[in-house]
Amino acid sequence: MKKIIFVLTSVIASYVLNAQVKTPAPSPHCTLTQVVGLTDVTVDYSRPSAKGRPVFGDLVPFGKLWRTGANLNSTVSFSEDVVINGTTLKKGKYAIFTTPKADMWEVIFYTDTDNWGTPENWDVNKAAVMTNVDPIALNNNVETFTIGINNITNDSATLDISWEKTMVSVKFTVPTNKAAMASIEKTLAGPTAGDYFSAAQYFYNSNGDMAKALEYVNKAIALNKQESVPFWHLRQKSLIQAKLGDKAGAIETAKLSLAAAEKAKNADYVKMNTDSIKEWSKK
Template sequence: MKRLILAVCVAFVSYLAEAQIQTPQPSPKSKLEQKVGLTDVTVEYSRPSMRERVIFGDLVPYGQVWRTGANQNTIITFSDDVKVGGTQLKKGSYALYTKPGQDNWEVYFYNDTNNWGNPEKWDESKVVAKVSAEAYELPFDVETFTIDVDNLTNNGASFGIFWEKTYVSVPFEVPTVEKTQANIEKVMNGPNAGDYYAAAVYYLQEDKDLDKAEEWIDKAVSMQKEPPFWMLRQKSLIQAKNGDTKGAIETAKQSMAAAEKAGNQDYVKLNQKSLEEWGAM
């Protein structure tokens, strides 16, 4: 009888677990991803709706710090260093807080994103950028709280905050000029040692033109003041596979000496094993 009761209880609990009712969230989560110039910008936030309520000055009081959304604090992520309100921000994620006013808002970028709503204790030292933004009155209602990335240019954009009859714009700048110039200089200067190395190793692994692989690995090595042991290791493998056992042995010895100097015993053993296979030990 006890076993029967236990079985029934287990079945009932399992049924309840499977019968969890899913209902719409009153403030659904949203994720916005936008490329601004060459920088990736992501906004993650929850979106409450008016539902016939008075928002600013009532539900969201004037002069108090607001999570700028609902539930967990709004998080903005930049893939590059950017500039907000004249302040340089390192790439990474920031919580977005605001202090709404009738005519102006204070906008805060806060470097602690692990808060549910407002921080339990506001820490001014965590405010890495502060912007004063004018609040504009819209000629219509925006039912659902919205953050957009608008006013896009190659060098920046704005975070647009919309709700009720209020619009606030927070401009930011991205380093498109610097990144583009760096890319141009890299391409115009030709491949670097890493490019030649990667191409050579790929040809080795895929059994492609080994003469070309050897040409590229030689260029990679020649561009290094002290070629690293791992690069020399790959050169020795390319030489051996291309039929130059004598050259492979010489390069493997150089790789082993460099590995010993760097304290990397794994590569010392790899080179020793290859030298044994090639009859040099």
């Protein structure tokens, strides 16, 4: 009987330790991802609700730094540099802090994003961008705190912060034209040496068309300056030549790869080329 009671007690204790009570969060977590032009923008924040309380000037005092949300820092991430009010904000992740006032808000993008609430010690050097925006009075009531990315064009959007009957909107521009032109120029310029090398390597490793493999590796080599042809490109060419039965050509290419590998002090390629030259030199 004592054994049964002990086992039951152990089972109940284990259940109590592992059980987790699940209830709705007072300020639910939200993640928003939006593409603006060619820039990925991600907002991560918690959303408190007013619940009948007056918000701005009361729950959120005027003239004091506000966490702009609840719980951990509200953050925004940009995959490319953006421009806010004439100032470049480098790509990366930022905490969003604000100082609300009745007639003007200061919006701050802060590099330290690991605070619970506002930083204990404010460091002005971590304020990457600070900008002033006019609050907009809303006709409708926003019960739950909301951050959105709106007014999207190819080159810009707005980061909108809304709660109660107030919204502030921070416009940012993205480098769409620069990125698009770079992509167009790169694509229209044709394959790179690396592209041709990868194609040659694929044909070789998959026992595909060795003539094509040789054609592509030759194009890869041709796109490099003669004095700076990578030793791994030459190594790959020698392997292809050997597989095609051109042992003499393979040896000459391997010697070039060996010399380049020795210059780069790459012991692995020195050994591989040395071993291959010995093997292909056998009659």
